[in-house]
């Protein structure tokens with residue numbers, strides 16, 4: 001299911017906190033566990049140096065993207081992969097449609113992929129009479145519930161074990177007191193038949209090594225391995241920002257992404273896919289397609305501030321540590337990518353107006369920048385988009401007027417002190433009603449208590 | 465040591481007593497304190513909301529008011545971070561050089577006491593006090609202030625109690641608190657709900673204290689919140705001697 005768009009964030013986040021305390025509990029607990037894992041896994045290595053390295057490799061790849069895309073295309077074609085280019089989501093879905101029609105596909109299995117969420121692949125295929133089954137456990141759960149992912153790495157992070165128990169009891173007939181292991185086993189059994197029946201496996205790609213045309217995928221459950229090798233056709237949808245120059249670069253990226261995402265030295269399974277089944281091979285698909293998707297990325301690349309966000313390896317570390325994300329999970333953001341990275345990607349990928357108010361969904365605490373493995377300066381980019389929003393007139397006019405008034409007063413001490421005194425009067429219970437901005441404050445908190453005399457008066461009167 | 469003390473706009477109106485205590489502390493460690501006329505606000509509220517032009521006007525005014533101060537001390541980590549990191553970036557040429565030179569001499573109070581005045585033991589006035597310390601995000605990340613306040617508190621006899629969430633954001637974030645009040649309050653709750661049993665919570669940032677105490681008050685919690693400057697002044701206590709760190 002596609003998310004609803006960012007505009008409703010303020011209302012949805014409030015409702016989530018008020019009406020779904022279980023979501024806040026589940027997300028807070030899971031993100032703390034993830035972040036603790038990351039912290040421990042980073043302590044085992046010289047994380048600072050690794051992060052510099054990854055940042056620099058991605059910077060290089062992105063500033064030479066045209067060249068590496070050509071290198072990648074040639075390598076993949078040499079490997080027998082059919083390469084497609086898609087400028088927009090609609091183009092990508094067209095490519096998929098062509099493949100599905102040509103091969104008469106009726107059933108597809110999907111490996112977890114955020115790009116396919118961004119493109120709306122599931123809804124598209126279902127509307128073209130192709131049955132799609134998500135095979136990542138978390139994705140499977142939210143597909144059954146008809147929800148979009150709530151987290152980049154753990155799509156069902158907002159659900160408790162009890163939520164899953166009830167769902168599986170209803171859908172798969174598991175006992176109402178099944179253990180988490182029993183639930184996973186029931187899902188695995190149900191999915192196994194899906195793998196065998198599917199003609200098409202769709203995956204994303206964590207990285208694409210240009211030199212060798214290798215699509216690299218990290219996972220823990222083995223479903224990606226099966227989705228990309230059991231059906232007779234494999235389609236990998238890969239964002240053009242996923243390129244790394246050389247095969248050896250994968251080594252550092254696979255490891256630091258795993259350490260940042262879940263705290264593992266490396267995922268349980270790493271698939272390095274380099275083409276369809278060869279004549280001398282027993283396993284693998286007959287056909288392999290790679291769809292290189294732009295969908296707004298070159299526009300972001302052309303922006304000399306925003307482009308830094310394209311380094312993202314989708315590890316979710318910034319979500320896990322984000323105190324804003326922790327209160328609600330990803331659904332209120334209304335965009336495929338949530339949390340800090342979602343807030344800086346949305347303006348680039350959707351356009352700023354469409355992305356409002358996500359750049360404001362942050363207290364600018366800076367925790368995300370502490371944990372980003374590719375050192376994206378997320379708080380700086382949030383500020384950048386806020387400045388752009390102000391320039392473009394996308395902010396409330398009352399706020400704009402208040403800020404103008406602030407600047408005028410800040411240059412005139414007497415006026416500033418008068419305004420301070422007025423604010424003090426307004427914070428009294430009677431005055432509060434006349435000042436709506438204090439309303440937002442006092443809905444959730446007591447009004448701040450003003451000092452009987454301001455410091456500048458006390459200073460004038462003499463201290464001690 | 466000639467110190468220009470900048471109360472900040474929030475300090476002036478909401479933490480006037482703490483500002484007085486900050487002045488006393490600075491004098492106590494041997495500084496001559498001045499409060500330059502005409503100071504208003506550093507411009508941070510505007511900058512954080514995306515209003516760079518408005519922030520520049522406030523910052524320019526602040527730079528002019530501070531002029532060629534020897535040292536600038538603020539009772540706020542986030543306003544100090546604004547002065548040190550963001551203000552210079554708002555300007556070019558001569559103005560930028562002035563802003564940078566001033567930034568290098570601008571300190572948050574506890575940071576100034578430890579790093580510049582070289583003081584760690586103020587007195588024994590806090591002995592027997594169990595204290596939780598909230599690290600403001602900008603003091604922590606932009607000033608790199610990890611243990612200065614803790615050393616001063618412990619040095620004055622306080623027991624600084626472990627608090628799992630001591631480095632997590634309180635949810636204030638300036639205009640953020642008014643734009644997204646429910647999220648902001650839930651963030652404060654995450655801190656309040658993990659608070660250990662203490663006599664009071666303190667912080668170098670008044671904005672965070674206002675947020676946490678406002679939320680605690682609404683929830684009818686009885687926790688006390690006190691600005692670090694007042695707590696440290698209490699730490700000086702009645703002791704006469706002042707020991708300087710080696």
Ligand code: SF4
Nearest residue numbers: 312313315316318372
């Ligand atoms: S922005 Fe950084 S921390 Fe966040 S998901 Fe991307 S790579 Fe991970």
